[in-house]
Amino acid sequence: MSAPSSARAAVGATPLVFENVSHWYGDVVAVNNITAAVEAGITGLLGPNGAGKTTLLQLAAGLMPPSGGEVRVFGESPVEKPEIFRHVALVPEREALPGMLSARAFVEARATLLGMRDVKGAAQRALELVEMDTVADRRVHGFSKGMRQRTKLAAALVHEPRLVLLDEPFNGLDPRQRLHMMHLLEARAADGTAVLLSSHILEEIEGVASRILVMLSGRLAASGDHRTLRRMMTDRPHTVRLRASNVRVLAARLVAQPSVMGVEVESTDALVVRTTDYTAFSRLLVRAAHGEGGEAPVTLYDVQPTDESLEHVFAYLVER
Amino acid sequence: MAANMAPAGNRAVSAFGPVSFVQTARVLIRLAWARTGSPVLVLGIAALLLLPMVFGLVFASRGALSGDPVDFLMGRYDSLVAGLATPLIALLLGTSAFSAETDDGTLLYLVTTTTPRWWIVASRVLFASVLTGLLSAVAVLGTGLIAVSTSNPEQVVSAYTIAVFYGGVTYAALFTMLALVTRRALVSGLVYVLFWEGALSQTFQGLQYLSIRKWTAAVAESLTPSGSDRVGPSLPYALVAALVLVSVTVYLGGRRLHRPRISRIGT
Numbered sequence: 001m002s003a004p005s006s007a008r009a010a011v012g013a014t015p016l017v018f019e020n021v022s023h024w025y026g027d028v029v030a031v032n033n034i035t036a037a038v039e040a041g042i043t044g045l046l047g048p049n050g051a052g053k054t055t056l057l058q059l060a061a062g063l064m065p066p067s068g069g070e071v072r073v074f075g076e077s078p079v080e081k082p083e084i085f086r087h088v089a090l091v092p093e094r095e096a097l098p099g100m101l102s103a104r105a106f107v108e109a110r111a112t113l114l115g116m117r118d119v120k121g122a123a124q125r126a127l128e129l130v131e132m133d134t135v136a137d138r139r140v141h142g143f144s145k146g147m148r149q150r151t152k153l154a155a156a157l158v159h160e161p162r163l164v165l166l167d168e169p170f171n172g173l174d175p176r177q178r179l180h181m182m183h184l185l186e187a188r189a190a191d192g193t194a195v196l197l198s199s200h201i202l203e204e205i206e207g208v209a210s211r212i213l214v215m216l217s218g219r220l221a222a223s224g225d226h227r228t229l230r231r232m233m234t235d236r237p238h239t240v241r242l243r244a245s246n247v248r249v250l251a252a253r254l255v256a257q258p259s260v261m262g263v264e265v266e267s268t269d270a271l272v273v274r275t276t277d278y279t280a281f282s283r284l285l286v287r288a289a290h291g292e293g294g295e296a297p298v299t300l301y302d303v304q305p306t307d308e309s310l311e312h313v314f315a316y317l318v319e320r
Numbered sequence: 321m322a323a324n325m326a327p328a329g330n331r332a333v334s335a336f337g338p339v340s341f342v343q344t345a346r347v348l349i350r351l352a353w354a355r356t357g358s359p360v361l362v363l364g365i366a367a368l369l370l371l372p373m374v375f376g377l378v379f380a381s382r383g384a385l386s387g388d389p390v391d392f393l394m395g396r397y398d399s400l401v402a403g404l405a406t407p408l409i410a411l412l413l414g415t416s417a418f419s420a421e422t423d424d425g426t427l428l429y430l431v432t433t434t435t436p437r438w439w440i441v442a443s444r445v446l447f448a449s450v451l452t453g454l455l456s457a458v459a460v461l462g463t464g465l466i467a468v469s470t471s472n473p474e475q476v477v478s479a480y481t482i483a484v485f486y487g488g489v490t491y492a493a494l495f496t497m498l499a500l501v502t503r504r505a506l507v508s509g510l511v512y513v514l515f516w517e518g519a520l521s522q523t524f525q526g527l528q529y530l531s532i533r534k535w536t537a538a539v540a541e542s543l544t545p546s547g548s549d550r551v552g553p554s555l556p557y558a559l560v561a562a563l564v565l566v567s568v569t570v571y572l573g574g575r576r577l578h579r580p581r582i583s584r585i586g587t
Contacts, residue, residue: 063431063432063579063580064579079578079579080578080579082433082436085432085433085434086336086434090428094424094425096424096425096426097426097429098351098355098426099354100354100355100357101350101351106429108347109350109351110433112343112344112347113344113347113348113430113433113434114336114433114434114435115336115338115339115433115434115435116336116337117335117336118335122335155429159335160335
């Protein structure tokens with residue numbers, strides 16, 4: 001007797017593949033021509049809010065067909081195939097849970113709907129895994145954000161899926177809970193599970209994800225391990241806005257330096273500097289303001305990097 | 321072949337068993353009740369059920385002055401139960417769960433499972449229809465008991481007890497479908513009950529064939545001795561129409577859940 005198609009599908013095939021995937025809602029493009037593969041291990045999906053991360057995760061779960069391209073989960077299209085959820089779990093970002101149920105009843109409900117044999121045993125194991133077993137009989141209604149996140153995770157891991165899709169899973173977790181969840185996901189990954197987790201904070205996922213996909217405005221802006229991305233982000237030109245007592249003198253001292261790409265005097269007390277090396281520039285700025293060889297010192301009122309928001313960092317990656 | 325199976329495959333085979341519709345339906349109905357049950361809902365339903373009974377009390381208190389009990393009962397059952405209480409209870413029970421789950425995104429926890437989508441819809445129709453049918457039957461029996469005690473003139477009470485159960489199932493199927501296809505199921509349902517069932521189908525003869533209230537009357541009247549000379553939808557028509565409506569709800573609802581509407585708030 002042959003194994004069910006979904007069981008066969010789990011063997012050998014890449015857990016998740018996006019091939020030229022696009023998706024739009026009306027005339028809004030949410031996902032724009034993304035090609036990527038998610039292998040066993042932890043992959044981070046990084047991008048600012050509105051980048052299309054949630055849409056990409058929903059496409060991966062087959063909750064809608066892509067407008068263009070192809071999504072393959074263990075070698076098959078996940079659209080209209082409930083049986084893929086034997087191997088796949090999606091943890092949504094939103095915290096809402098059926099408030100009148102206890103955490104245990106909710107996780108058991110999921111186990112039943114997933115067709116598990118030992119519903120109670122599986123639910124107990126999943127609740128222990130996320131350290132919710134001691135409060136599992138309390139109603140979800142009174143749970144904190146962190147408890148809800150862990151209940152959602154228990155409901156997702158109850159059937160030990162081979163592909164776990166998590167949408168902003170660290171939201172609402174305190175540092176200890178965050179660390180615990182990271183260890184938990186790392187243990188699943190070590191066991192051969194593919195984990196794709198989204199976040200808009202690099203620091204949140206760089207410690208846990210072996211590979212990071214960066215999304216911006218629906219496009220895949222960059223991908224690689226966190227060191228590569230860090231380097232790409234820190235090697236870019238920085239723009240710094242300065243307010244000082246004598247901007248013309250300060251501009252003249254800075255413009256001759258090799259790490260300074262350009263200087264623009266904005267007003268009588270404001271100056272914008274573009275630099276290739278932020279760290280070197282910081283040291284240089286102090287020397288320039290202080291003055292060398294008897295030069296008159298310049299007083300700095302304000303030093304403000306103008307492009308440090310995540311959107312700017314991502315925008316730079318897209319432009320490369 | 322089996323030798324090539326990775327641990328994932330073995331685990332999958334051992335952890336999952338045959339899926340039971342009864343177990344699954346129990347869980348889905350429990351989840352539905354968790355989203356539906358509230359003191360406001362209970363009060364609303366109680367008020368709808370008490371309304372025809374109050375009329376029954378007035379009828380009983382007037383004794384011989386009250387007129388023909390058959391006319392009284394048929395009139396109140398048609399207007400206050402089949403035309404008001406049954407559709408409104410079905411609307412509350414049929415739309416609450418799916419609408420709330422769509423709005424807060426918890427529908428995802430149902431549609432990211434291996435449960436066949438039509439089971440999910442069928443369980444929800446079952447939940448709403450059985451509760452609506454039973455509650456409507458209580459309204460009919462209660463009103464009958466108050467107005468005419470246990471006399472059951474021309475089998476009107478027993479006929480309408482069965483008929484409103486039929487009506488409850490049919491209305492519940494319609495409103496469950498409404499919850500899956502529109503974000504404003506409650507408002508659309510109210511408009512349907514008040515304008516379509518309350519005014520249009522009562523005014524225009526041709527619309528009787530598209531009115532659940534008229535189908536319910538057809539079922540009731542076919543079970544009374546004087547019902548054979550009525551005009552409008554026949555009993556077979558009413559039964560087939562209800563069957564079609566329930567089937568379409570389960571089929572279309574199941575299709576809909578393959579591509580669920582998920583609120584994009586928070587994306």
